[in-house]
Amino acid sequence: QKEVEQDPGPLSVPEGAIVSLNCTYSNSAFQYFMWYRQYSRKGPELLMYTYSSGNKEDGRFTAQVDKSSKYISLFIRDSQPSDSATYLCAMGTGGGNKLTFGTGTQLKVEL
Amino acid sequence: GAGVSQSPRYKVAKRGQDVALRCDPISGHVSLFWYQQALGQGPEFLTYFQNEAQLEKSRLLSDRFSAERPKGSFSTLEIQRTEQGDSAMYLCASSFQPGTGGYTFGSGTRLTVV
Numbered sequence: 010q011k012e013v014e015q016d017p018g019p020l021s022v023p024e025g026a027i028v029s030l031n032c033t034y035s036n037s038a039f040q041y042f043m044w045y046r047q048y049s050r051k052g053p054e055l056l057m058y059t060y061s062s063g064n065k066e067d068g069r070f071t072a073q074v075d076k077s078s079k080y081i082s083l084f085i086r087d088s089q090p091s092d093s094a095t096y097l098c099a100m101g102t103g104g105g106n107k108l109t110f111g112t113g114t115q116l117k118v119e120l
Numbered sequence: 121g122a123g124v125s126q127s128p129r130y131k132v133a134k135r136g137q138d139v140a141l142r143c144d145p146i147s148g149h150v151s152l153f154w155y156q157q158a159l160g161q162g163p164e165f166l167t168y169f170q171n172e173a174q175l176e177k178s179r180l181l182s183d184r185f186s187a188e189r190p191k192g193s194f195s196t197l198e199i200q201r202t203e204q205g206d207s208a209m210y211l212c213a214s215s216f217q218p219g220t221g222g223y224t225f226g227s228g229t230r231l232t233v234v
Contacts, residue, residue: 017160043222052124052211052225053163097162106151107176110162 012036015098015111024120028085032098032111035079039100039109042074044083047095047113056096057083088118122146124226126212132232133202141197141229145214151223152195154187157209166210169195202233 015032022028030044041060045053057072059065065072073082081100085092095115099108125144133139145152151170155163166185168176171192184202189195199206209230215223 013162015162045225050227050230052213052227055222055224058222099162106168106170107153107165108163109165112160112162 010035011112012109013098013100013111016114017112019115019117021117021119022088024088024090024118026088026118028083028088028092028116028118030083030085030096030098030114030116032081032100033079034081034100034109036100036102036109037076037079038102041101042072042081043099043101043108044070044072045097045099045110047097049094053097090118090120093117124212124214124224126210126226126229128229129227130230130232132234135202135204135233137202137233138198138200139202139231141199141210141231143195143197143212143214143226145194145212146216146224149214149216149224150192151215151217152189153213153223154195154197155211155213157211157228159208163211166197199231202231204233207231207233 013034044057046056047053062074062076069086071084095113097113098111101108127142153168154166157163167187169189172189184200187197209228211228213223213225
């Protein structure tokens with residue numbers, strides 16, 4: 010079993026929809042959590058970074074962390090075709106440096 | 121430049137050939153990481169440098185893989201006697217502050233072993 014599980018999709022939604030992306034994890038030592046967006050043939054781009062349970066909002070993006078359930082989510086409001094990409098969750102242990110990534114969820118926002 | 125630069129962008133190698141991939145991190149960034157990303161998968165950690173010191177290396181990393189970061193600036197990932205299973209995107213990332221995860225990735229080197 011992988012330390013981080015993420016549904017690979019693909020997920021297809023109409024423009025303007027609310028998108029929910031999720032990851033579960035098994036390592037209770039993970040302390041900080043990130044979401045990256047990756048366009049085709051590009052490197053991952055950091056979207057959200059959280060260090061505790063709860064919600065964090067940035068524009069159309071909201072990240073949720075529930076450490077008790079070992080579950081993290083990313084919500085995208087008013088989705089746009091430019092949001093079409095692969096979304097990777099990633100997490101690391103406090104004091105450690107390497108990140109453990111999920112498989113990535115491929116999202117397509119259609120006009 | 122402003123971002124993490126990787127070269128070459130694409131590399132085709134014949135099986136058994138040695139290859140060297142280069143990463144130029146953001147100026148002043150202390151931490152540098154190498155990840156391997158197979159098609160349809162998330163990046164997998166390979167190795168980590170803090171300045172010139174290689175502090176961690178994946179246990180899954182074959183001894184055909186080696187990396188260095190002389191003088192704590194650019195880094196080189198070398199793969200000896202390449203195999204078809206080495207075909208992947210190799211990503212480099214850097215961060216200013218050790219111990220944080222919000223680091224910046226380069227665009228990667230796509231390696232194809234034929």
